[in-house]
Amino acid sequence: MAKKKTITQTRPLSLSTRSIHGKKLFAYQGPVALPIYQTSTYRFASSDDAVRFAKGDPSVYVYTRYHNPTVRDVEETIALMEGADEAVLFSSGMAAITTAILSVTHAGDEIISTPALYGGTYRWFRDELPKLQVGVTWIDPRRLSDLPALVSPRTRIVYLETPTNPTLGLVDIEEVVRQTRIAEKKAGHRILVMIDNTFASILNQKPFELGVDVVTESATKYLGGHSDIVAGVIVGSSSFVKTVRGLAKHHGGCLDPFAAYLLGRSLKTFELRVQRQNVNAFALAAALEKHPRVKRVLYPGLTSHPQHALALKQMSGYGGMVTIEVKPSKRLSPVEAAAKVADNLRVAVNAMSLGGVETLVSIPVYSSHIFMDDAELARHGVAPGMIRISVGVEAVDDLIADFDQALRTI
Ligand SMILES: Cc1ncc(COP(=O)(O)O)c(C=O)c1O
Structure with missing residues (x-):
């Protein structure tokens, strides 16, 4: 928590300036409740800030599609909840899933997935990924030992959902991870295990403890919890989330600060x-x-x-x-x-x-x-x-x- 700043104003601020800027002028990290930074852009202290941002200084905020303090605060809370390095929020669960997949796949690559998925994910895998020349191989979750044989030199991700929608079937997460690590050795490259943890939520299932690399969740559901927002999140290592943020900037599926505030409020309960x-x-x-x-x-x-x-x-x-x-x-x-x-x-x-x-x-x-x-x-x-x-x-x-x-x- 930052110390309360000493006011160094040489002349008293006008009422309108105080009413516009409020306490943020003096102690912006101080409020008990999360402030909503409902802004698309940020004031530069000087034009140098633009250059500092371009060189990667994380303390400079430039545009809400890239980053926003309200959104950031909630991301940090979710990363802490999930026991991961980093989390990045999106405007929907589908934006999170599609960005997570596309951040590590290119034309010619493949993913392996269990077929019993949320309908939207299944249709995107079935109808859209092939248009991008990303192949999808389905694995029967009752025959996970088939996994290494399904892996090719272009397999990048093993994707699963458990419990499944709507039949509440389960996939053995530890076994998926185990088989993927065997397959990795054969393929000679890293393969990420990615799970959609929406149905169980982090209270009931802790994928990182079971060896999973990336968690996606529709925050519209249990994290949001009040049927009043649509949001999604990707949780993972710092290096993976860095790659995701790079793509997310271009794809533009950022979460609105007000929705992030509601999400942050919901996380408390x-x-x-x-x-x-x-x-x-x-x-x-x-x-x-x-x-x-x-x-x-x-x-x-x-x-x-x-x-x-x-x-x-x-x-x-x-x-x-x-x-x-x-x-x-x-x-x-x-x-x-x-x-x-x-x-x-x-x-x-x-x-x-x-x-x-x-x-x-x-x-x-x-x-x-x-x-x-x-x-x-x-x-x-x-x-x-x-x-x-x-x-x-x-x-x-x-x-x-x-x-x-x-x-x-x-
Ligand atoms: C398991 C699961 N994953 C992902 C999604 C997609 O989330 P959203 O609707 O927030 O895009 C849903 C939506 O119902 C879902 O049930």
């Missing part, structure tokens, strides 16, 4: 919120598992989850995401039944996204997995009767009663 979401999700999943209109419940914390042992190994909490599949009804197709449940909920909200304090539901075949053909849906394990639930922090009895009444309408 991150642990409280996610702890409660863990508890609520577990109780709701257990209750729905016994419900007569529910065919199955997918939740890593349940002993019925096929990978519960892996959840115990690599997660410290099971998260707030629960997926159910409704039982077929005589009158309704599976997707009609799922839609009827979603439309009859009174507490939970039928809306996309996840991770906020309010419980949200969405039907994967109508949202994240729309426009996928039957073969792709089958490959992703997505069924038409599924409802994905992002459990919030409401009283869990209200949620259980709400799902019970909605399920009884089918």
Whole structure:
């Protein structure tokens, strides 16, 4: 914390000057709450500052697409939370993911990925990366020992998401890292292991402790936590983040200072919120598992989850995401039944996204997995009767009663 500066003004500042500049003139590092530097640009003390910036002096601020003190403060907080050197914020989770990948791949390179990804990521890998001549090889997460054989001299990244959206399948993170290190030896060059940690969040899964190199997260979800911002973050080593910042400057997906302020504010209650979401999700999943209109419940914390042992190994909490599949009804197709449940909920909200304090539901075949053909849906394990639930922090009895009444309408 900087010492309070001594005021050296030779004449008293006018009221308007004080009201414009406030306490920042005297002790800009002093406020308890994070100031919002809602500015696109910064005053130079002298023209030399432009030269100092060009030569790499990090103390000179020049333009908010490059850097902003509010954004920077939140980046430092997230890096501290994640136990990494550095974090860099973006205007969305997709901007973070795409920039992370593009910062280390060039035409002719390849990445290897597990296929059960957030729909937007999957479609970008499938439809856009090939246009840039970056190849994508899919690996079956049940056969990770295949990984070294899939690696080529141009493989740069092994990418994974766990738990997966919306089926809450798990990928063995330590095994991905282990196989990648074996593959690296064969390839003779470094291969980064990158994870999208959005679903678990840092409270429930600590990828760096498991050997992962880069973490991306949609900060729109648990980090933001209030369904009021869209943001993304890349977390990693100083050298990786330096490369990312270079590209991010050109691609321009910087986070707005006000959104950064809201994110920073949300981080103060991150642990409280996610702890409660863990508890609520577990109780709701257990209750729905016994419900007569529910065919199955997918939740890593349940002993019925096929990978519960892996959840115990690599997660410290099971998260707030629960997926159910409704039982077929005589009158309704599976997707009609799922839609009827979603439309009859009174507490939970039928809306996309996840991770906020309010419980949200969405039907994967109508949202994240729309426009996928039957073969792709089958490959992703997505069924038409599924409802994905992002459990919030409401009283869990209200949620259980709400799902019970909605399920009884089918
Ligand atoms: C797991 C996961 N990763 C990435 C994203 C993309 O994040 P954003 O919507 O902030 O771009 C999402 C969005 O739903 C997501 O669920």
